[in-house]
Amino acid sequence: MKIAAIVGSTRKESFNLKLAHFMKERYADQFELDILEIGHLPFYNQDEEMTPTAEVVEFKKNVADADAVLWVTPEYNGTITSAMKNAIDWLSRVDQVMIGKPSWIVGASMGALGTVKAQSHLRDILFAPGLSSPVLPGNEVLIGSVHEKVDENGYLADEGTIAFLDATVENVRPWLEKQAAVRN
Numbered sequence: 164m165k166i167a168a169i170v171g172s173t174r175k176e177s178f179n180l181k182l183a184h185f186m187k188e189r190y191a192d193q194f195e196l197d198i199l200e201i202g203h204l205p206f207y208n209q210d211e212e213m214t215p216t217a218e219v220v221e222f223k224k225n226v227a228d229a230d231a232v233l234w235v236t237p238e239y240n241g242t243i244t245s246a247m248k249n250a251i252d253w254l255s256r257v258d259q260v261m262i263g264k265p266s267w268i269v270g271a272s273m274g275a276l277g278t279v280k281a282q283s284h285l286r287d288i289l290f291a292p293g294l295s296s297p298v299l300p301g302n303e304v305l306i307g308s309v310h311e312k313v314d315e316n317g318y319l320a321d322e323g324t325i326a327f328l329d330a331t332v333e334n335v336r337p338w339l340e341k342q343a344a345v346r347n
């Protein structure tokens with residue numbers, strides 16, 4: 164199974180970007196994770212949606228080619244980042260490549276609640292008609308105080324968190340596979 168990862172943070176040392184890389188390596192025998200760039204996408208503009216830039220075309224193609232999308236979200240001011248929302252708005256229009264494609268949400272933040280508000284908003288957004296992306300109920304991966312759960316290079320090192328992530332992958336992966344098979 165091929166999963167496209169969309170990371171909401173565009174900063175180089177992002178904990179969420181490192182979480183995506185951690186998952187790519189740790190679960191390499193279970194799925195192929197393709198971590199996509201979103202920082203270079205132009206601001207969504209309805210005037211341009213029929214004549215998108217090459218970056219937008221490639222981004223949408225990469226999502227279209229994936230069986231599922233993993234959203235790796237930080238939390239900015241109680242919601243998802245503008246970069247992630249921008250990527251979503253592009254995906255929701257014209258060829259609407261997300262429709263019926265299953266989503267999986269994880270997130271890390273330095274706050275105690277670990278992106279709970281951002282993830283709740285993201286679930287709602289994914290149910291918008293232009294996206295219509297199913298998300299498995301429960302199985303939230305909310306990594307709070309992430310700076311205390313990583314090694315000196317910023318990669319997840321907290322045993323309890325890793326064990327929880329492993330257990331979640333065991334639940335979510337077969338569900339994503341089933342959803343993708345139904346869709347194809």
Ligand code: FNR
Nearest residue numbers: 172174177178179180237238239240241272273274
């Ligand atoms: C934050 N941060 C933050 N954390 C949180 O738990 N809830 C929040 O609402 C916010 N709001 C917020 C706004 C802005 C503009 C910034 C820059 C930061 C802190 C945030 O969790 C922290 O910066 C993470 O490191 C961001 O994720 P990445 O970039 O490390 O992936």
